[in-house]
Amino acid sequence: MDKGEKKTNRRDFLFTASYTIGAVGVGATIWPFVDQMNPDRSVKALATTEVDISQIEPGKSITVLWRGKPVFIKRRTEAEISEAQSVSLEELKHPEKDEDRVKKSEWLVMLGVCTHLGCVPLSDKGEYNGWFCPCHGSHYDTSGRIRKGPAPVNMEIPKYEFVDNNTIKIG
Amino acid sequence: MFKKILIVTLFIFYSGNSFASDKELLKVDWSFKGVTGKFDRSSLQRGYQVYKEVCSSCHSMRLLSYRNLGEKGGPEFSITEVKNIASSFEVTDGPDSQGEMFTRPGRPSDRFVSMYPNVEAATAANGGAYPPDMSVLVKSRKGGANYIYSVLMGYDDPPQDLKLDEGVYYNKYMDGNKIKMAKPLMEGIVTYSDGTNATEEQMAKDVTAFLTWAAEPHLEARHKMGFKVIIFLIILTLLVYFSMKRIWSRIDTEV
Amino acid sequence: MSDHTYTPSSKFGKWFNDRLPLLSLSAHLREYPTPKNLNYWWTFGGILTFCLVAQIVTGVVLGMHYVAHVDMAFDSIEHIMRDVNYGWLLRYIHSNGASMFFLAVYIHIFRALFYGSYKSPREVIWIIGMLIYILMMATAFMGYVLPWGQMSFWGATVITNLFSAVPFIGESITTWLWGGYSVDNPTLTRFFSLHYLFPFIILGLVILHIWALHVPGNNNPVGIEIKKPSKDTVPFHPYITIKDLFALLIFLIIFSGFIFFSPNILGHPDNYIQANPIVTPTHIVPEWYLLPFYAILRSVPDKLGGVILLFASIFILLALPWLDRSKVKSAIFRPIYKQFFWILIIDVLVLGYMGAMPAEGTYLLIARVGTIYYFLHFLVILPLLSSVEKTDPVPANISEPVLKG
Numbered sequence: 001m002d003k004g005e006k007k008t009n010r011r012d013f014l015f016t017a018s019y020t021i022g023a024v025g026v027g028a029t030i031w032p033f034v035d036q037m038n039p040d041r042s043v044k045a046l047a048t049t050e051v052d053i054s055q056i057e058p059g060k061s062i063t064v065l066w067r068g069k070p071v072f073i074k075r076r077t078e079a080e081i082s083e084a085q086s087v088s089l090e091e092l093k094h095p096e097k098d099e100d101r102v103k104k105s106e107w108l109v110m111l112g113v114c115t116h117l118g119c120v121p122l123s124d125k126g127e128y129n130g131w132f133c134p135c136h137g138s139h140y141d142t143s144g145r146i147r148k149g150p151a152p153v154n155m156e157i158p159k160y161e162f163v164d165n166n167t168i169k170i171g
Numbered sequence: 172m173f174k175k176i177l178i179v180t181l182f183i184f185y186s187g188n189s190f191a192s193d194k195e196l197l198k199v200d201w202s203f204k205g206v207t208g209k210f211d212r213s214s215l216q217r218g219y220q221v222y223k224e225v226c227s228s229c230h231s232m233r234l235l236s237y238r239n240l241g242e243k244g245g246p247e248f249s250i251t252e253v254k255n256i257a258s259s260f261e262v263t264d265g266p267d268s269q270g271e272m273f274t275r276p277g278r279p280s281d282r283f284v285s286m287y288p289n290v291e292a293a294t295a296a297n298g299g300a301y302p303p304d305m306s307v308l309v310k311s312r313k314g315g316a317n318y319i320y321s322v323l324m325g326y327d328d329p330p331q332d333l334k335l336d337e338g339v340y341y342n343k344y345m346d347g348n349k350i351k352m353a354k355p356l357m358e359g360i361v362t363y364s365d366g367t368n369a370t371e372e373q374m375a376k377d378v379t380a381f382l383t384w385a386a387e388p389h390l391e392a393r394h395k396m397g398f399k400v401i402i403f404l405i406i407l408t409l410l411v412y413f414s415m416k417r418i419w420s421r422i423d424t425e426v
Numbered sequence: 427m428s429d430h431t432y433t434p435s436s437k438f439g440k441w442f443n444d445r446l447p448l449l450s451l452s453a454h455l456r457e458y459p460t461p462k463n464l465n466y467w468w469t470f471g472g473i474l475t476f477c478l479v480a481q482i483v484t485g486v487v488l489g490m491h492y493v494a495h496v497d498m499a500f501d502s503i504e505h506i507m508r509d510v511n512y513g514w515l516l517r518y519i520h521s522n523g524a525s526m527f528f529l530a531v532y533i534h535i536f537r538a539l540f541y542g543s544y545k546s547p548r549e550v551i552w553i554i555g556m557l558i559y560i561l562m563m564a565t566a567f568m569g570y571v572l573p574w575g576q577m578s579f580w581g582a583t584v585i586t587n588l589f590s591a592v593p594f595i596g597e598s599i600t601t602w603l604w605g606g607y608s609v610d611n612p613t614l615t616r617f618f619s620l621h622y623l624f625p626f627i628i629l630g631l632v633i634l635h636i637w638a639l640h641v642p643g644n645n646n647p648v649g650i651e652i653k654k655p656s657k658d659t660v661p662f663h664p665y666i667t668i669k670d671l672f673a674l675l676i677f678l679i680i681f682s683g684f685i686f687f688s689p690n691i692l693g694h695p696d697n698y699i700q701a702n703p704i705v706t707p708t709h710i711v712p713e714w715y716l717l718p719f720y721a722i723l724r725s726v727p728d729k730l731g732g733v734i735l736l737f738a739s740i741f742i743l744l745a746l747p748w749l750d751r752s753k754v755k756s757a758i759f760r761p762i763y764k765q766f767f768w769i770l771i772i773d774v775l776v777l778g779y780m781g782a783m784p785a786e787g788t789y790l791l792i793a794r795v796g797t798i799y800y801f802l803h804f805l806v807i808l809p810l811l812s813s814v815e816k817t818d819p820v821p822a823n824i825s826e827p828v829l830k831g
Binding site: 032033035036037038040041042043 | 487490508509510511512
């Protein structure tokens with residue numbers, strides 16, 4: 001019957017509308033509980049770190065803590081730079097040109113975390129004059145690229161910039 | 172009959188439950204009061220100036236960070252202004268690789284620098300009275316913003332019969348009428364960078380507004396969300412109400 | 427649990443239900459015959475369940491950021507308020523949620539008192555309910571200590587000191603509670619652990635509470651036992667679920683009013699001052715929902731006497747089904763009892779107000795009168811009424827009062 005149909009439609013609409021609005025409410029309520037686990041404002045405020053590099057001699061490096069992880073900042077010698085630049089891409093497990101990994105060729109800024117399982121590689125060790133990870137034997141060259149061993153990719157280059165000649169801002 | 176007594180009891184219960192002899196506080200029509208309350212940015216910025224130039228010599232605000240001054244809902248200084256403010260302070264950091272502590276210019280992520288290294292030093296330097304940290308001061312006093320404002324404006328000559336010790340001052344609104352802080356705000360003690368006339372009343376209002384924000388930095392977001400939530404709930408309640416009526420109409424007799 | 431011959435519609439449903447009858451349980455809950463004359467005072471059970479879940483959920487996420495150490499507790503809560511995403515919201519929901527939880531539980535309890543829901547055969551439901559209430563008070567008390575404000579510290583000191591009133595072993599009990607020689611870090615850390623634990627015990631008791639209820643079925647405003655299922659009952663879903671939802675939404679509107687527009691009005695400003703063992707606040711007061719008991723405690727000049735009376739005032743409620751033996755359940759048909767019910771409410775409100783006042787002068791006098799009256803109500807008036815009250819005639823069935831107009 002026509003009247004009965006109309007009644008059903010109105011009732012259905014009312015219930016459908018209630019369910020929908022209710023679901024929206026439930027979804028909106030869940031978000032704060034999920035988001036509170038995301039990094040809070042004090043953590044995000046420490047997302048960048050400025051480093052004074054004026055005291056680093058050529059051939060030496062420092063390690064700074066950034067977002068809880070070590071960052072190697074190495075002032076490379078001419079020999080180390082040319083060594084890095086002369087490697088052909090075919091030799092690399094993870095092909096990357098040295099020029100693409102540095103902003104100024106004298107300065108190598110990279111995350112000191114082995115891309116295999118996360119240990120911190122030792123500097124000035126290994127068969128490629130770069131870093132050696134003692135955990136499972138990965139060797140990195142003077143550009144921080146994986147040359148031998150189980151690590152799959154080169155050590156990560158974080159976002160950074162030169163604030164001035166003596167200061168690098170990481171993150 | 173007893174329902175009437177109940178209502179009267181509730182009325183007595185709610186109307187004026189203070190037993191201390193507190194004088195009626197000075198009331199200000201704060202911009203942040205009420206359900207639609209918002210902070211006045213320029214007032215907050217001036218208030219910060221008053222805090223920095225007058226209050227911070229004794230009062231810490233150790234729960235605040237310089238970056239808070241640039242965050243939404245507060246004084247909303249620009250990012251450059253925040254960096255400049257932060258770097259104008261020397262912050263203790265360390266230990267360095269030699270094991271020594273050192274100082275460096277502040278960064279936005281640093282907490283507000285305190286005048287004193289700890290509560291004991293602050294107490295000793297102020298005649299045995301600890302100048303309270305002001306991070307949540309407004310929430311920790313009955314009367315809130317009105318109370319802070321009243322105390323700032325409440326200095327007066329003591330009545331004839333009241334003898335005050337050295338370093339103790341008379342205040343109309345302080346509990347017990349005695350306070351160990353000398354009147355902090357004198358006309359012109361601060362030259363506002365935005366050119367506003369620095370009268371006592373103006374400075375008291377601005378610094379109180381600033382302290383209120385410091386205690387409740389999310390006040391505006393809270394009000395905004397509150398509006399949306401309650402409107403949403405009212406709509407949903409109406410929908411559910413009509414659904415309920417519709418469902419219950421299926422029974423012939425509603426009891 | 428009554429046996430339903432419920433058959434799940436899907437094959438997987440059947441397979442699973444044979445091994446763990448969750449689908450049968452769900453069907454039972456949906457079909458559960460509920461008196462059709464329940465009024466809105468009956469919606470508070472559902473509201474309370476919501477409150478418990480809300481407190482647990484907000485509590486667990488707050489626990490991801492709170493630090494239970496005397497040097498860091500206060501700061502960690504300010505960290506939550508300022509830096510944690512939506513931290514201010516979660517904190518205010520939790521703190522105001524505790525107040526809403528108690529508001530609902532008091533309405534729920536007074537509903538039971540008015541309609542005789544504690545009477546046979548529902549005595550065990552009542553006793554479990556009282557145990558839930560006692561655990562709620564313990565949980566709330568410990569939770570209030572965690573922010574480590576002045577009221578946290580001094581409230582903890584006052585209440586834990588009560589145990590030293592116990593003869594011979596009192597001091598040892600108090601030292602044992604403290605884990606030291608005063609309220610300090612060991613006290614705080616164990617309060618955090620127990621505050622996290624108790625709500626789950628409450629949850630278990632709530633399940634028993636509802637299970638026990640489902641045996642006789644709900645009481646109703648007229649207080650007469652009805653056959654279920656019958657023309658006097660409706661299936662719980664959708665009739666009661668939708669009504670409970672409506673009531674819950676109204677409750678949430680009030681709850682939101684507090685959270686978003688007056689989040690600190692039910693609290694005490696002194697708790698925004700860090701705990702200081704050397705400075706005692708001028709007036710130590712617990713949160714509003716504990717005030718009547720605080721007034722009773724302070725009515726007695728003797729320390730042990732006050733403690734005994736305090737515990738007695740709660741435990742006396744456990745004995746209620748045996749103190750009030752009137753066969754008529756609902757106060758609608760008990761005109762004398764109804765008056766005393768309202769007087770009791772006024773008495774409890776007056777005691778609550780006195781609990782917030784200093785325990786001296788007229789305030790103390792009124793608190794003492796209120797305390798004596800409280801015990802008089804349960805120990806003298808109720809038993810007396812059981813024998814002498816002339817109750818009104820109770821209808822034969824629940825439809826009758828309506829048809830009569």
